[in-house]
Amino acid sequence: MVMKIATWNVNSLSVRLPQVLAWLAANPVDAIGLQELKLTDDKFPHDAFKEAGYEAVAFGQKTYNGVAILSRHPLADVVRNIPAHADEQARVIIATLDTPTGPLRLINGYFVNGQEPGSEKFAYKMRWLQALQDLVRAEMAAHPRLALVGDFNVAPEDRDSYDPVGLRETIHHTTEERNHFKALLELGLTDTFRMFEQPEKSYSWWDYRMLGFQKNRGLRIDHILVSEALRGSVTACMVDRAPRKNPQPSDHAPVVVTLG
DNA sequence: ATGGCGTCACCCTGACGA
Numbered sequence: 319m320v321m322k323i324a325t326w327n328v329n330s331l332s333v334r335l336p337q338v339l340a341w342l343a344a345n346p347v348d349a350i351g352l353q354e355l356k357l358t359d360d361k362f363p364h365d366a367f368k369e370a371g372y373e374a375v376a377f378g379q380k381t382y383n384g385v386a387i388l389s390r391h392p393l394a395d396v397v398r399n400i401p402a403h404a405d406e407q408a409r410v411i412i413a414t415l416d417t418p419t420g421p422l423r424l425i426n427g428y429f430v431n432g433q434e435p436g437s438e439k440f441a442y443k444m445r446w447l448q449a450l451q452d453l454v455r456a457e458m459a460a461h462p463r464l465a466l467v468g469d470f471n472v473a474p475e476d477r478d479s480y481d482p483v484g485l486r487e488t489i490h491h492t493t494e495e496r497n498h499f500k501a502l503l504e505l506g507l508t509d510t511f512r513m514f515e516q517p518e519k520s521y522s523w524w525d526y527r528m529l530g531f532q533k534n535r536g537l538r539i540d541h542i543l544v545s546e547a548l549r550g551s552v553t554a555c556m557v558d559r560a561p562r563k564n565p566q567p568s569d570h571a572p573v574v575v576t577l578g
Numbered sequence: 579a580t581g582g583c584g585t586c587a588c589c590c591t592g593a594c595g596a
Contacts, residue, residue, distance in 0.1 A: 329595085330585060354595085356586070381586055471596070525596070526583035535596075537596075550595065565592060569584080569596080 319418055320553075321333055321577040325426065325467035325540055326352040326561075327523075327570035331355040332386070334568055341561055342370055342574065348390050349415055349425030350572075353468045355384030359483040362386065366395035377411040385411045385428050385468070392416040410450070412457065421462035421550070424466060425454065427468035436494050443471075447498040453506055469523075469570065470541050474499045474509065478538035480519065490537055507543035509574045510555040522557050523570045530569075531562050542575040553578035 324347045328334040331352065338352070354361070355378045362376040367388055379385035385408060387393065399405050399413040409430070415422045428513040429448065434445035458464050472495045476482035485491050503509065511520075521536025530536060542555060554576040562571045 333585075355583095433595085523596070528582055539596080566582090566584090 323349040326572040327469040329568040333564035336533040423464040429471040445502040466543040480535040
């Protein structure tokens, strides 16, 4: 049984809802993690997604952040944010998908941006990443079939950046951020995108400014990681650049993993 | 060094993103 799981930072669900619905209609997935909803839960469009065949759990807030999981399979055991890490910002939602091949634990995160190394926001990013790592470790112990998806706001390697030299040790590129990404891999997670040969200069985000997308000046910061128990069934992972070409696009493109 | 683009909130300029 083939399953697909996706992640997409939509940069305002209110603005992007028509594009999300159109993309789901053209690209049916079993589940998708959305980030940067920028709306409160009372405004979450449950009905529109239900009509499209998706049950949803959302964790939003006004103006900033906000995450949701949409699924064609029943959702259970929902966790919002990192329980051990008090946070005003809605950045994590976790649920178990009851799939025909068994339960699948899905962690969807909108990782902290961090602004600039040395800033207070960067320090918050480091604390948040450590807390997330601890949470993922515990979740993996309880749920062998687990996927961690989202906007990680980390370009793990030089090849994940359009200008690794010019941007060395700047935000998304610092050794500290990359070490946190590696620590997630060391928990037993695999970056599914790198399981396969990919086009050169594959990115998932492009700046709105300076014709970033047209010039393919981007970063690969949206990721899908899976546990050992799922790794063997992964048959593909790709970035779908098509929605980035839409009028009024999100600055991020969806990433999709296929489990055979 | 800054702004460049887009979104949101609130009152039109500023915060924030990446």
